[in-house]
Amino acid sequence: MHTAARLGATAVGLAAVLGAGWGVGALVGPVGAPASAAEQHAGGDDHTGGGDHAAAAPADTGLPAGLAVSAEGHTLDLAADALPAGDAVPLSFRLLGPDGAPVTAFETVHEQDLHLVVVRRDLSGYQHLHPELAPDGTWTTAVALQPGSWRVLADATPTDLGHGLVLGADLAVGGTSEPVPLPAPSPTAVVDGYTVTVEGDLVAGRESEVVVRVALGGVPVTDLQPYLGARGHLVALRAGDLGYLHVHPTGASGGEVRFAVRVPAAGAHRLFFDFRHGDVVRTAAVTVEAR
């Protein structure tokens, strides 16, 4: 976003996307993290972190987080705003501080200094990743993206800011793509043989409880492994603008994991639940209609 070369690359990438149009083409893969991401996640072994996830957008706006590329003096600066499709494409970015320099000091939240969500605009693709920070302030990770229009959401607490911030930037992925309709509301998703039930009565304007249950072969799974400081991690995105809702775990017992979600307004939301079992992190997604 800050060099002529980059603008050139962007134009080529966008041309590829636009030229391909929304015609027939590649199927979008199922929701879920790529194997490399699962390995990254499974490698985590420190469960002493935790604390609240990044703060929601300021309460007075009534808006979810992640709608802006720049807020509170900080800017999400993608190294490239167009990338090729592929299974392991490097994605790099920086968080710039009020002085324009990359931020290099972050507070650990949910065991990580930065949580990256990469989601296709139609909510048909999703990855939750933990990039590596280089000393110069550049974050890098590998992403697996299908062609289409994507949103990159960085959730972090810069030490100089002192509270959580979620910034979002658009990312074009060249190639032929086709829009995927949002699945109808349903509490159940199946991933790798696991049946995940995500039940929540989302009510606009208040914190709503979401209860998640996981079963394998019809038997409730009661030994979910710790992941990011809890028995699973939930991300809630609003359909239509990919607003990033504030979610925090409120407890787990037996085969149940509970979260509180703050929903600013009625409408469809996509809930992504990451859970770890058998040392593998999987993601289940359901659509929930807030009232």
Ligand SMILES: [Cu+2]
């Ligand atoms: Cu994360």
